[in-house]
Amino acid sequence: MSDSLSTRSLIKRLLLLVVVMFAFGFALVPIYDVMCKAFGINGKTGDAYSGTQTVDEQRQVRVQFLATNASDMTWGFQPKADALIVHPGATNEMLFVAHNPTDKPMTAQAVPSIVPSAAAAYFHKTECFCFTQQVLQPGERIEMPVRFIVDRDLPQDVYHLTLGYTLFDITASKPPVAKTGS
Structure with missing residues (x-):
């Protein structure tokens, strides 16, 4: 009976580990973005740009x-x-x-x-x-x-x-x- 209990306990722990790993995988993108912003690295350019602007000749x-x-x-x-x-x-x-x-x-x-x-x-x-x-x-x-x-x-x-x-x-x-x- 104790073998059956330990097997069930192991399966529960493994399933919990799988769920935690899956959640961590989803959290990686926002964590990466926050880290890049905090450390000022890997700046991504703005989205596709279709607007027109007047030129600011006074600024360089x-x-x-x-x-x-x-x-x-x-x-x-x-x-x-x-x-x-x-x-x-x-x-x-x-x-x-x-x-x-x-x-x-x-x-x-x-x-x-x-x-x-x-x-x-x-x-x-x-x-x-x-x-x-x-x-x-x-x-x-x-x-x-x-x-x-x-x-x-x-x-x-x-x-x-x-x-x-x-x-x-x-x-x-x-x-x-x-x-x-x-």
Whole structure:
């Protein structure tokens, strides 16, 4: 009889553990968002932007651009310039250059981040290479645009933003198709 009781007790504990793990999985996203906000990391850009704004010619904001590769990425990847001085409300563009130096086609995905993270909601990308996966053939080099607007409602104490991209090799999960000569 005691074996039956201990088995039931073990099953109850295991089921409780499964429920707790399931609840923790749902709680991870809000916990992550709170931690990012608290520590000022991994700022996500604002949602899709379709509005128009008048340009604030009196105000200037410096937008710095960074490009890094994930540890397994072999591509060359950099912005055409280190920074732009922009006016809130104006549409701006920066080109990023990617080069596949390998002898095989590769697929990549860029993940953006904005610092300071509190200002990320005021940074609107209207076009970005990060919206789609990039496929480069061996030796291919491309220029990839990002078009953006810094919102006029950006807090007045923010005068410098950094837009960073990390480029990941996703070839294993999304194998590219090699182009054949025509």
